[in-house]
Amino acid sequence: MNLHPPAHRVDPRAADLSSHDFMRLIEAFGLTGAWRWDFVSGRQVWSSGLYRLLGLREGEPASYERLLDLVHPADRDVLEDAAQIVQAGVLSSHTVRLIRPDGTARTVVSRGEVFFSPAGRPVAATGVLLDVTDRERLAEMHRLEQQRLASLARDAQVFIHTEPSLPLTEYEPDFLALVGLRREEVRADWLSPIVPEERPRWRDELPRLAALGQPFSIAPTLRLAEGGAAPFRMTLVPLRDGTPDPVCWTAVIAPLAAEAPARERPQRQAEPAVRVERAIEGRHLRAARGLLDWTLNDLARESGLSLSTVRRLEEESEGPSSRSRPHVLAALRKAGIVFTLVEGGAVALARAE
Incomplete structure (x- = not known):
């Protein structure tokens, strides 16, 4: 007795997937859709996935203008208009927000390509939208x-x-x-x-x-x-x-x-050390470096910062809140520089013996 059923023979060609089958499988996730526009005939086609992504009923007239209408007003100028695509053949990649008819918002990445005739005239365009709302x-x-x-x-x-x-x-x-x-x-x-x-x-x-x-x-x-x-x-x-x-x-x-x-802490002025810290300017850093007879390279090496960073601190282009500033001050203090706040809020500096 043959316990094994006969193998089911399948024509290998029947297992081939067309591009349409691939698109259908991908669009089943509900995160992507595609469109095509033939400039010669004027015919525009949207995939089923694009209708779902846009929140539209499948079978509604497909048009690039309708797609633009669903783009958030603040993002609409980012996308090319119809004339730019048809006449100039311009179609770039963008990330925009969509407002669907039910009021829900989605963020999509748009990718497209324009096809040209041998004479260099735009004849068709195709594009894909990918929902990246969760990523954004x-x-x-x-x-x-x-x-x-x-x-x-x-x-x-x-x-x-x-x-x-x-x-x-x-x-x-x-x-x-x-x-x-x-x-x-x-x-x-x-x-x-x-x-x-x-x-x-x-x-x-x-x-x-x-x-x-x-x-x-x-x-x-x-x-x-x-x-x-x-x-x-x-x-x-x-x-x-x-x-x-x-x-x-x-x-x-x-x-x-x-x-x-x-409520238990009395209101008081900033601690002296903090007030001194805030009052130190780029010119004080240069003066301190001069007292030590250091070059910019010396200060950069001792503070563990780049030469360009130290230069910006001395020129005050990074501002007092720079994260690099404490490293420079620590290096100067370690080398013996003392910063003091004197009458009138001025900063005095000296080199400790």
């Missing part, structure tokens, strides 16, 4: 998140940072600017942001707490780029994906002084 939303969310983190760091000295494991070594530029260290220095010694006298304590304490795999807080005193030090609270939280071991750690770093309710 993720990009916008990422941009807003980066703005939020930058505002927290700039206005409140609060830093939120995530790494795969502890101890932390890959801090964001805002935090590195606060402590006046380069990334390479922190990678070489994760304790370098902490004042030297506390490093033995946290060298033992942090690994012990991390090994428990539970949220914990520490309050180390951090060195500051402008000189001095300040206590900060580091709250570290393990993140898991269903496994016992953390997949990463998120740290929230904030000044301890910021934990007191605002």
Whole structure:
């Protein structure tokens, strides 16, 4: 007895997929659609996927003008008009927003091509629209998140940072600017942001707490780029994906002084060190470099910055909020330069003996 049924024979040609079949399979995802415009006959054709993408009923008249009508008014001038395509043969790639008849908005990437006759005259065009709404939303969310983190760091000295494991070594530029260290220095010694006298304590304490795999807080005193030090609270939280071991750690770093309710803190002027920092200008940097008999190259080397960055700081083209500025000030202070705020708000500088 033959237990195996006879093999079903298929004509190999029947398994071939036409370009139409490929398009149908791709458009089944609901994220793309295509159009074609024959300039000679004037006939325009839209694929089923394009009707779905535009939110139109299949069979409605297809026209480039109708497509333009669905583009967000603020983006409409970006796309070529019909005359540019038919007469000049211009059809570029764009990312635009669509407002569908039901009021929903989608972001699409438009790609197109114009075909020419042997004489060089435009005779037809075809195009594809790809829905990238989710991608654009993720990009916008990422941009807003980066703005939020930058505002927290700039206005409140609060830093939120995530790494795969502890101890932390890959801090964001805002935090590195606060402590006046380069990334390479922190990678070489994760304790370098902490004042030297506390490093033995946290060298033992942090690994012990991390090994428990539970949220914990520490309050180390951090060195500051402008000189001095300040206590900060580091709250570290393990993140898991269903496994016992953390997949990463998120740290929230904030000044301890910021934990007191605002109504309990008396209003006062900025600390002297902060006021001195704000008052230092490019001319003071040049004068300090002169006291040390340093060239621009010397200052660039000692601060770990590029020559062009140091030059821009001295010319004040980067502004007082530049992230590179604390590195230059730290290098000058390390070499013995002392900046002092005198009567009238002027900055005096001297070289310590």
